[in-house]
Amino acid sequence: MQCVKFYSIKDEIRILGLDDAPFNLYSDKKTMLVGAIFRGGKWLDGILRTEIDIDGTDATEKIVEMVRGSRHKDIRIIMLDGLGFGGFNMVDIEEVFRKTKLPVIVIVRQMPDFKAIKSALKNLKHKNFYLKCIEKAGKPKKIEIKHKKFIYIQSYGIEFSDAEEIVRLSSTRSLIPEPVRVAHLIASGIALGESRGNA
Amino acid sequence: MQCVKFYSIKDEIRILGLDDAPFNLYSDKKTMLVGAIFRGGKWLDGILRTEIDIDGTDATEKIVEMVRGSRHKDIRIIMLDGLGFGGFNMVDIEEVFRKTKLPVIVIVRQMPDFKAIKSALKNLKHKNFYLKCIEKAGKPKKIEIKHKKFIYIQSYGIEFSDAEEIVRLSSTRSLIPEPVRVAHLIASGIALGESRGNA
Numbered sequence: 001m002q003c004v005k006f007y008s009i010k011d012e013i014r015i016l017g018l019d020d021a022p023f024n025l026y027s028d029k030k031t032m033l034v035g036a037i038f039r040g041g042k043w044l045d046g047i048l049r050t051e052i053d054i055d056g057t058d059a060t061e062k063i064v065e066m067v068r069g070s071r072h073k074d075i076r077i078i079m080l081d082g083l084g085f086g087g088f089n090m091v092d093i094e095e096v097f098r099k100t101k102l103p104v105i106v107i108v109r110q111m112p113d114f115k116a117i118k119s120a121l122k123n124l125k126h127k128n129f130y131l132k133c134i135e136k137a138g139k140p141k142k143i144e145i146k147h148k149k150f151i152y153i154q155s156y157g158i159e160f161s162d163a164e165e166i167v168r169l170s171s172t173r174s175l176i177p178e179p180v181r182v183a184h185l186i187a188s189g190i191a192l193g194e195s196r197g198n199a
Numbered sequence: 200m201q202c203v204k205f206y207s208i209k210d211e212i213r214i215l216g217l218d219d220a221p222f223n224l225y226s227d228k229k230t231m232l233v234g235a236i237f238r239g240g241k242w243l244d245g246i247l248r249t250e251i252d253i254d255g256t257d258a259t260e261k262i263v264e265m266v267r268g269s270r271h272k273d274i275r276i277i278m279l280d281g282l283g284f285g286g287f288n289m290v291d292i293e294e295v296f297r298k299t300k301l302p303v304i305v306i307v308r309q310m311p312d313f314k315a316i317k318s319a320l321k322n323l324k325h326k327n328f329y330l331k332c333i334e335k336a337g338k339p340k341k342i343e344i345k346h347k348k349f350i351y352i353q354s355y356g357i358e359f360s361d362a363e364e365i366v367r368l369s370s371t372r373s374l375i376p377e378p379v380r381v382a383h384l385i386a387s388g389i390a391l392g393e394s395r396g397n398a
Contacts (some may be wrong), residue, residue, distance in 0.1 A: 047388025190233070190243065192248075194248075
């Protein structure tokens with residue numbers, strides 16, 4: 001795996017955090033994907049929005065388009081709130097890296113039960129694609145954010161130690177990096193009328 | 200005018216900042232109104248969303264419903280990005296104060312040309328209501344945010360000196376208080392796919 005080299009990581013490194021909006025599995029075909037561009041863990045610089053298919057395969061492509069089409073040319077890192085958006089619409093993080101040249105960090109709030117996930121995938125149309133995405137993302141690795149408080153990450157295109165530093169410096173408000181925490185609040189708040197959760 | 204008394208103003212006073220989404224005057228009948236709940240000028244705590252009529256009269260009522268219906272019971276101040284949302288859908292800030300018991304601060308980026316506004320109102324169905332809203336909000340007053348950098352505010356239910364302090368403490372990133380700056384970025388970003396402006 002090729003890696004972007006970070007000789008020094010600035011406090012205000014521009015990060016694009018992504019999360020999807022909650023949806024109704026029975027009536028919705030698409031859901032919203034929200035991007036929050038942050039300066040490190042400090043300031044919101046901009047908001048991006050696109051739509052993705054539920055249980056589809058277009059999340060990867062839509063993220064690439066979002067980054068390429070944005071006037072924010074200073075984004076250095078893409079952070080995902082989990083590997084799948086819009087249900088099982090998994091992101092091929094190798095492809096996102098290859099097409100944007102930006103390293104991808106996946107924030108994993110709790111260690112996933114891969115056995116259960118693989119079993120749930122069995123009957124889905126795009127199961128082979130999803131399994132490949134999971135494989136490419138690799139095993140989630142533990143990071144201590146605060147004393148004895150951990151989250152996990154997967155990453156692509158970046159050394160683990162650099163990813164760890166960027167996750168820690170941007171987790172200013174909670175255990176979750178601000179770009180991802182805020183993308184989550186916005187996506188759920190806009191879709192439901194009031195945001196859910198706070199991390 | 201009755202005023203809420205602030206014996207001390209906390210750095211993390213909860214503020215609801217409101218802004219509307221851009222819309223197409225020819226094809227849209229409604230637009231989105233976004234609320235960003237902030238701790239002072241620091242952290243985003245939650246997002247609220249409702250819809251209002253373009254050139255209608257329901258902004259006041261929708262803001263009251265938004266506040267009453269929220270699970271965020273710690274909001275102490277309502278901040279508006281201008282007095283009108285969805286075109287000329289003006290907010291009756293006295294009524295918002297009366298029904299929510301929360302003081303209202305209107306952020307006025309540039310001194311409005313009241314003569315031009317009154318002339319534009321002439322042919323609108325709800326002109327008398329709009330004129331009353333403008334009258335109740337009073338003349339915008341100047342605040343120095345940074346050295347020789349000014350904005351204006353209108354307010355209701357709060358002493359000017361308290362309003363001034365709250366506007367200054369929450370303008371951490373730019374001349375515009377964070378709750379309003381961020382509500383603006385979200386409303387425009389969600390509506391257009393990418394946010395416009397940064398203040």
